Amino acid sequence: MSDGILATILISMLGGAIRVSTPFMFVALGETLTEKSGRINLGLEGNLVLGAMVAYAVSYHTGNPWLGVLAAGVSGVFLGSMHGLICSLPRVNDIAVGIAMMSFGTGVAFFFGKPYIQPSAPRLEALPLGGWSDNAGLRQALDINPLFFVGILVALVMWWAFANSRWGLIVRMTGDSEPAARAMGVQPYQVRIASTAIGGFLAGVGGAFLSLSYPGSWNEGLSSGQGLMAVALVIFARWNPLRCIVAALLFGAAGAIGPALQSVGISQGYYFFNAAPYILTLFIMIASARSSSSAREAPGELSITK
Amino acid sequence: MTAVTTDTPVRLTDSTKLRAWAEAVAIPVGALLVSALIFSLFLLLLGKSPVDYFQLLWRGGFGTSFSIQNTLQRAAPLILCGLAFAIPAQIGLTMIGAEGALVLGGFSAAAIAVPLVSGGVPSILTMPLMALAAMAVGGAWIGIVGWLRHARGVNETISSLLMTYIAIAIMNFFVEGALRDPGSANKPSTMPIGEDYMVGSIPGTDIHWGLAAGIVLAIALQVLMTRTTFGFGARVTGGNPRAALAQGLPVGTLVVACTAIAGACAGLAGYYEVAAIHGQANASLVAGYGFTGILVSFLARHNPVVVVPVAIMFGSIAASGGLIQRRMDMPDATALVLQGIIFVVLLTSETLYGRFAIFQPRTGTERT
Amino acid sequence: MANYGVSRRTLLKAGAAGLASTALPLGAMRSAQAADVILGAVYVGPRDDFGWNQAHAVAMDILKGVPNVEVIEEENVPETDAVAKSMESMINLDGANLILATSFGYYNPFVVDLAKKYPDVQFRHAAPLWNADTDPKNAGSYFCYLNQAHYVDGVAAGLSTTTNKIGFVAAKPIPTVLSNINSVLLGARSVNPEATVQVIFTGEWSMPVREAEAANALADAGCDVLTCHVDGPKVVIETAEARGVKSCGHNASQAPLAPKGFITGAEYKWETIYTMYADLLAAGEELPNFVAGGYHNDMVRNTPYGAGATPEAIKAADAAIEALKAEEPIYVGPLKDNKGNVVIDKTYDNYDPTLDGMNYLLEGVSGSIT
Structure with a gap:
């Protein structure tokens, strides 16, 4: 493999990591917050798809993509609080409701999204941070959407807040032990509803990135399961916001391997290259997962790890 | 008291x-x-008009003998995939990879049929071998998920989801490569198994035998999970794995067995997709039945027998969806919203x- | 009869427009019983996907205008037994007597089996798959050879590229797609012997993120003209525009998506076939079993040139269109594939069935089909 080819692939992977990772990042961060409070919302795929549609529609009608981002977040709050409220009823299973919300959210998005497939809505402007480079690929890879940095900022804030803030402590305690939280005078259901709603907001914003930045248009195949995968990445990232970022970047970079290899003429077995993110994630999990360590980091009230 | x-x-x-x-x-x-x-x-x-809607829903799902058969045929793979979620759920696992086992199972059935059919092995032998291959591969595929969970602590939800994508890649790789029927021009597929090796319909209907297989399996698994030591052990483990270990239950064996049974159910669904419908394996095996099965199981509260009526309800929504689209000028997403x-x-x-x-x-x- | 059909449809339109809310009884819904021909159209994706399905759905309006024809449509029907059941439901519950199945994977086994089961119903399928010797006489095929329009794309692209690398984002390595890729190459080579085509297969008909990644990877690799064959080309064209490279469209007009770099695009003209069907149905005549065509009989077209087309590219492309109308062959043998084997031994007519089984990429295309 010549240096040029290797450089092309590496630049593609860098670009892929930055371009593709943002929606994974937002959904995974939203889910981390929800799961830290002791609930699982498997339905963030629904938030992602609905967010994408709403963002595109609002941007199209108002001409302001940032309003679209906000509206996507609000649609996510709507779905998230629905999940949070329903799951606060006794004996209702949060995983099941999540899957139902996924179906509901995608259904609503597809139903109302028909008129927005064809028009072009104003998109979010990227920040051209690669101006110093002569390499067109590198310049493109460093055309970074502000939401990418927002995502990293959110992760840093969450990471700090979980460890150091009163709110973070309340969320973590609710997630680890309901009786302990009650003993402290915390209302676990309120904390969980709020966490799921905010988590839903973040997932909705992730959807806005899909339709308004990359790939940057609305259609029904837009997400194809990215929301579901991002929720799974939370377990991979062991409920740590910073590791969510790493996981999302890794996943994005791995996703760029397939197209990048084909672009330099290596295309035998492209189905496996295209499945690289899944294969890689599985191998890392098998290599790193030990019941003891992951169990230690998992929120105690989480039904998926009980 | x-x-x-x-x-x-x-x-x-x-x-x-x-x-x-x-x-x-x-x-x-x-x-x-x-x-x-x-x-x-x-x-x-x-x-x-809601009145129109529900009239059409009834007519398309149950209103005519054709509608009922349409509903039941669509329910068949959903029963098997519902079972594939329900059995691991009873032992406390959230296993969402039935889609992958279905795809690989169906693919294996079609792949093993190639030498058997060309070798002239009679259908009475080939057909059960195909079904066995589908169940064995599906069972092994999801069994790995259970084993990884037990032996390495790998979360089964994420591993089964990842393995679904990998399963689809494996199937596509072979279907468009080594095992492609050169005649399958615009739709890459394995060699057709041929009319003689296809599963027929239940007499007097257009419904393939997968429905009967699903119902029989649902009953058998209900008995297994509620009336046997195995099922008791599995449910105890599902309730409290630590207590189960403390009582000396073979938790590892139970986990792997339950996941393998689940994979076998999904694999069998794949077999019927190949042997009763497509006649060969191709990308159409990826139809989302595995994911719908998750909801079927939840609505049935992971109760194997209840999976059957719930799957039929899903079947009726799917069966009537087209009629509603056509008559009421509504997009297909209407059924999703409902x-x-x-x-x-x-x-x-x-x-x-x-x-x-x-x-x-x-x-x-x-x-x- | 015809009059009755029209008045009936007017009523139906009123219902569809939403005037009919709850008060209208069941009988006022779309019901096809009044027409002579009840035509059921099945689409594999959403009707407004800005691509393959939309091209069909838009052309279908022509058939909706025929007085004695009632069109019923179903979208997002997967290529499983769901499509068999959908078609059967149209026949059994709506009385459909003509089915237009618009996706490749519908044909075998579903259309073939149903045609045998319902000999009184006519089936037409949008791919050149019907075989006069083996397939039922009430089935048939219609198809537009889009590769001719892609050849024209190639001519324009060959004169537009400065790096001599044309990027092609393709869904799956099936003959129709391969023929489009090879035609782009041959078109480009006809005006620029140095031109090459770099192909990336996404493996899915619709997977926007991977299509965008593929388009970016091609641009990274130095391709300065991109084109594609996926269900909805919007993402590829918009990504090309964002990268500042030129683009050629597919399926429908994407010119507005790339105001700077759009050159031209390959479009089906299903309306030619559907108009012919409409005339035959209006006259009460039978539909032919096999209809296929390209430039010589007005079944494909190229999108009007965009800002990315230079005067010389336009001139060469127009000349290529005239040549295709005169049925000049695209595949002038002998030609080698990109592994060095001679795959096209002689010159083939543009509609030669041998080409329908194409399973190779020609020398000059970088990529592999497995």
């Missing part, structure tokens, strides 16, 4: 059972009615169990 049982043991049991049954029927039926109401509001807001509302309301209704006095054992009145 003890006094009552000794006084009127038979009557009390009967009445309690009856009340429990009434509760188990009344709450879901009520939830379905509420979903229908909510959805009607949605339709009214859009200026569509499904979403039904799921949410049905799952919410879980909270009502035990809330209505009328369904509770009348210990107080019986005593007097």
Whole structure:
């Protein structure tokens, strides 16, 4: 493999990591917050798809993509609080409701999204941070959407807040032990509803990135399961916001391997290259997962790890 | 309490059972009615007639003999995929990879058929071998998920999801490569297995035998999970794995067995997709049945036998969806919205169990 | 009869427009019983996907205008037994007597089996798959050879590229797609012997993120003209525009999506076939079993040139269109594939069935089909 080819692939992977990772990042961060409070919302795929549609529609009608981002977040709050409220009823299973919300959210998005497939809505402007480079690929890879940095900022804030803030402590305690939280005078259901709603907001914003930045248009195949995968990445990232970022970047970079290899003429077995993110994630999990360590980091009230 | 049982043991049991049954029927039926109401509001807001909608839903799902067969045929893979989620759920696992086992199972059946059919092995031997291959590969695929969970602590939800994508890549790789039928020009597929090796219909109907297989398996698994030591052990493990270990239950074996059974169910669904419908393996095997099965199982509360009617309900929504699109000029996403509302309301209704006095054992009145 | 059909449809339109809310009885819904021909159209994706399905759905309006024809449509029907059941439901519950199945994977086994089961119903399928010797007589095929329009794309692209690398984002390595890729190459080579085509297969008909990644990877690799064959080309064209490279469209007009770099695009002209069907149905005549065509009989077209087309590219492309109308062959043998084997031994007519089984990429295309 010549240096040029290797450089092309590496630049593609860098670009892929930055371009593709943002929606994974937002959904995974939203889910981390929800799961830290002791609930699982498997339905963030629904938030992602609905967010994408709403963002595109609002941007199209108002001409302001940032309003679209906000509206996507609000649609996510709507779905998230629905999940949070329903799951606060006794004996209702949060995983099941999540899957139902996924179906509901995608259904609503597809139903109302028909008129927005064809028009072009104003998109979010990227920040051209690669101006110093002569390499067109590198310049493109460093055309970074502000939401990418927002995502990293959110992760840093969450990471700090979980460890150091009163709110973070309340969320973590609710997630680890309901009786302990009650003993402290915390209302676990309120904390969980709020966490799921905010988590839903973040997932909705992730959807806005899909339709308004990359790939940057609305259609029904837009997400194809990215929301579901991002929720799974939370377990991979062991409920740590910073590791969510790493996981999302890794996943994005791995996703760029397939197209990048084909672009330099290596295309035998492209189905496996295209499945690289899944294969890689599985191998890392098998290599790193030990019941003891992951169990230690998992929120105690989480039904998926009980 | 003890006094009552000794006084009127038979009557009390009967009445309690009856009340429990009434509760188990009344709450879901009520939830379905509420979903229908909510959805009607949605339709009214859009200026569509709910009356028309539900008439068409009935006509397309159950209204004619064709409609019933359409519904039941669509239910067949959903029963098997519902079981594939329900069995691991009983042992406490959230295994969402039935889609991958279905795809690989169907693919394996088609792949093993290639040498058998060209070698002229009679269909009476080839067909069971194909089904076995599908179940074995599906079982092994999901069995790995169980083993990884038990031996390495790898979370089964994420590993089964990842393995689904990998399974689809494996199938596509072979279907478009080494095992491609050169004649399958615009739709890469494996060699057709041929009419003689196809599974026929249940006599007098157009429904393939996968439906019967699903129902039989559902009953068999119900017996296995409720009437045997194996099932008891699995459910104890599902309730409290640490207690199960402490009691000396073979938790690892149980986990791997339950996941393998699940994979075998999904693999069998893949076999019927190949042997009763497509006649070969191709990308059409990826039809989302595995994911729908998750919801089927949840709505059936992971109860193998209840999976059957729930799958039929799903089948009827799918079967009538086309008719509604055609007659009411509504997009296909309408059915998705209705499904979403039904799921949410049905799952919410879980909270009502035990809330209505009328369904509770009348210990107080019986005593007097 | 015809009059009755029209008045009936007017009523139906009123219903569809939303005037009919709850008060209208069941009978006022779309019901096809009044027409002579009840035509059921099945689409594999959403009707407004800005691509393959939309091209069909838009052309279907022509058939909706025929007085004695009632069109019923179903979208997002997967290529499983769901499509068999959908078609059967149209026949059994709506009385459909003509089915237009618009996706490749519908044909075998579903259309073939149903045609045998319902000999009184006519089936037409949008791919050149019907075989006069083996397939039922009430089935048939219709198809537009889009590769001719892609050849024209290639001519324009060959004169537009400065790096001599044309990027092609393809869904799956099936003959129709391969023929489009090879035609782009041959078109480009006809005006620029140095031109090459770099192909990336996404493996899915619709997978926007991977299509965008593929388009970016091609641009990274130095391709300065991009084109594609996926169900909805919007993402590829918009990504090309964002990268500042030129683009050629597919399926429908994407010119507005790339105001700076759009050159031209390959479009089906299903309306030619559907108009012919409409005339035959209006006259009460039978539909032919096999209809196929390209430039010579007005079944494909190229999108009007965009800002990315230079005068010389336009001139060469127009000349190529005239040549295709005169049925000049695209595949002038002998030609080698990109592994060095001679795969096209002689010159083939543009409609030669041998080409329908194409399973190779020609020398000059970088990529592999497995």
